[in-house]
Amino acid sequence: MNRFDYIQPKSVNEAIAAASAPGSTYLAAGTNLLDLMKIGVSTPARIIDITRLPGLDEINWLPDGGVRIGALVRNSDLAYDVRFSRTFPSVAEALLSGASAQLRNAATVSGNLMQRTRCAYFQDLASACNRRKPGSGCDARGGENRLHAVLGWSEHCIATHPSDFCVPLVALDAVVEVEGPHGARDIALEALHALPGATPERETTLQPGELILAVRLPAQATVYAGHTRYLKLRERTSYAFGVVSAAAALEMSGGTIRTARIALGGIAAKPWRARAAEAMLENVKPTPEAFAKAAELALVDARPSGDNAFKIALARNIVVRTLTLAHDGTPKDMPALPASPFAATPGTSHAG
Amino acid sequence: MSLSVSVTINGAPHAIELDDPRVTLLDLLRERLELTGAKKGCDRGQCGACTVLVGGRRVNSCLTLALSLDGSEVITIEGLASGDALHPVQAAFIEHDGFQCGFCTPGQIMSAVGLIAEGHAGDDPERIRELMSGNLCRCGAYKGITEAVLEVQRAQQTGNRKDAA
Numbered sequence: 161m162n163r164f165d166y167i168q169p170k171s172v173n174e175a176i177a178a179a180s181a182p183g184s185t186y187l188a189a190g191t192n193l194l195d196l197m198k199i200g201v202s203t204p205a206r207i208i209d210i211t212r213l214p215g216l217d218e219i220n221w222l223p224d225g226g227v228r229i230g231a232l233v234r235n236s237d238l239a240y241d242v243r244f245s246r247t248f249p250s251v252a253e254a255l256l257s258g259a260s261a262q263l264r265n266a267a268t269v270s271g272n273l274m275q276r277t278r279c280a281y282f283q284d285l286a287s288a289c290n291r292r293k294p295g296s297g298c299d300a301r302g303g304e305n306r307l308h309a310v311l312g313w314s315e316h317c318i319a320t321h322p323s324d325f326c327v328p329l330v331a332l333d334a335v336v337e338v339e340g341p342h343g344a345r346d347i348a349l350e351a352l353h354a355l356p357g358a359t360p361e362r363e364t365t366l367q368p369g370e371l372i373l374a375v376r377l378p379a380q381a382t383v384y385a386g387h388t389r390y391l392k393l394r395e396r397t398s399y400a401f402g403v404v405s406a407a408a409a410l411e412m413s414g415g416t417i418r419t420a421r422i423a424l425g426g427i428a429a430k431p432w433r434a435r436a437a438e439a440m441l442e443n444v445k446p447t448p449e450a451f452a453k454a455a456e457l458a459l460v461d462a463r464p465s466g467d468n469a470f471k472i473a474l475a476r477n478i479v480v481r482t483l484t485l486a487h488d489g490t491p492k493d494m495p496a497l498p499a500s501p502f503a504a505t506p507g508t509s510h511a512g
Numbered sequence: 513m514s515l516s517v518s519v520t521i522n523g524a525p526h527a528i529e530l531d532d533p534r535v536t537l538l539d540l541l542r543e544r545l546e547l548t549g550a551k552k553g554c555d556r557g558q559c560g561a562c563t564v565l566v567g568g569r570r571v572n573s574c575l576t577l578a579l580s581l582d583g584s585e586v587i588t589i590e591g592l593a594s595g596d597a598l599h600p601v602q603a604a605f606i607e608h609d610g611f612q613c614g615f616c617t618p619g620q621i622m623s624a625v626g627l628i629a630e631g632h633a634g635d636d637p638e639r640i641r642e643l644m645s646g647n648l649c650r651c652g653a654y655k656g657i658t659e660a661v662l663e664v665q666r667a668q669q670t671g672n673r674k675d676a677a
Contacts, residue, residue, distance in 0.1 A: 161534050163532070163533075163534065164533060164534070165533075166515065166533035166577075166579055168579075168580075187577070187580070189575075189576075190575055190576065190577060190580070191557055191572070191575050194536070194575050194576075194577065195556050195557060195575060198555065198556065199556075207533070207577075209577070209579070209580050211580050212580075236569075236630075240630075240632065259646070260557075260560065260645055260646020260647075261570065261623070261626070261627065261630070261643050261644075261645075261646050262557075262560060262563055262570050262571050262572045262623065262626075262646045263557060263572065263575075263646065265569040265570060265571050265626075266569075266571045266572070266575070266576065397642075397645075398641075398642050398645035399645040399646055496636055496638040496639045496642060497638065497642055498642075
């Protein structure tokens with residue numbers, strides 16, 4: 161780890177002013193940043209520790225029924241908040257399917273949004289990586305790439321965004337509140353993470369010095385509470401990043417879908433909203449055929465970036481499965497294995 | 513740059529001057545305070561051997577900057593027992609053979625103490641396994657670990673019912 165200056169600002173304004181110095185990085189819990197500093201991928205000259213900023217660790221319900229989640233709310237505190245998990249159950253399920261209990265106790269809302277890809281070539285200083293070192297190339301192309309992107313990738317970068325939390329958030333139209341040197345603004349979460357194109361080093365649309373203060377979920381997203389799930393296929397049962405994942409939410413009216421929300425994780429450099437599939441499901445019966453067609457539409461632009469064509473079929477299947485379980489209804493209790501496609505019924509054993 | 517941090521560790525207050533901002537909580541415990549119970553396994557938050565309680569919550573001490581903990585209360589494996597009387601989780605690990613080589617054990621025990629305090633597992637072995645997945649055991653003592661946690665959970669629930677009666 162490189163030596164750095166350490167600053168603990170007392171206010172948001174102080175933090176933003178401190179971040180104007182070149183080489184500055186905001187530090188929240190550090191569960192990703194410290195790891196990347198230890199392996200030399202991140203080398204900030206200046207750490208601005210925002211964990212003591214006042215007022216950013218609150219969950220506030222808005223008068224219209226939406227919610228504002230402070231940037232420093234810990235993942236576990238949000239997932240186990242009774243009102244939050246009842247109102248946005250697939251978001252709570254996604255949170256509890258991510259990382260480990262220890263990491264969820266530390267990791268923050270804004271840190272989850274700002275976490276970096278887990279692409280092994282991004283983490284390995286001996287490998288070429290346009291995201292880490294612009295213009296150096298991409299060793300993931302032609303390398304071990306079975307877990308890499310199948311949507312939105314470019315010849316310059318095929319990395320994926322690893323977040324679970326962001327997937328249902330994007331499906332539910334979450335908005336990110338940021339403040340920076342030029343004032344405050346809102347960014348749709350869907351527009352926060354950038355696709356690589358020719359500039360994979362530009363990972364988000366945040367401007368220099370901008371700090372995330374909160375994430376808002378709109379009141380409209382509460383209509384899905386009864387029919388929403390997040391499912392995540394992993395290479396082991398727990399404590400693993402997703403190979404593919406999906407969030408689905410249905411607004412049912414009688415026996416018909418009024419509106420649908422679908423987003424995919426683990427398949428692109430950003431959480432992937434499937435709007436064409438959502439539109440197709442409006443005002444139709446929730447049949448297996450309709451769900452299969454929606455899954456086709458969600459992946460229609462997908463193409464392998466390497467040895468990962470299987471992820472396209474897997475992603476279609478996880479969309480169908482998530483829609484099916486969402487239609488069955490949100491479980492009354494959080495499943496013992498959150499987001500596991502292998503434990504549809506509580507109490508199903510994975511370890512005999 | 514003057515870097516100081518005040519933390520309470522196992523009940524004892526410490527005011528520490530650091531010459532380097534890079535010190536993690538794990539390194540502070542092991543290298544500066546001679547509390548070597550928390551282990552440095554992977555040093556990357558993947559194995560759980562460094563688990564301690566900060567403010568009563570289990571976290572990976574290897575991924576926590578000591579400087580950001582000013583004013584915090586930390587409990588390590590060294591702070592669990594009362595004199596010669598083992599903490600119930602420690603006793604249950606012995607009773608159920610919850611370890612072989614013992615390297616991961618301080619982290620496992622601190623994680624189990626945190627899990628029980630969180631109160632989300634009940635007496636469901638599946639939920640215990642899921643909520644202990646941040647602690648790896650290369651000897652594969654998972655069966656005994658699960659049974660140990662389960663026993664303490666059940667004993668607490670029985671105790672709570674007695675208290676209520």
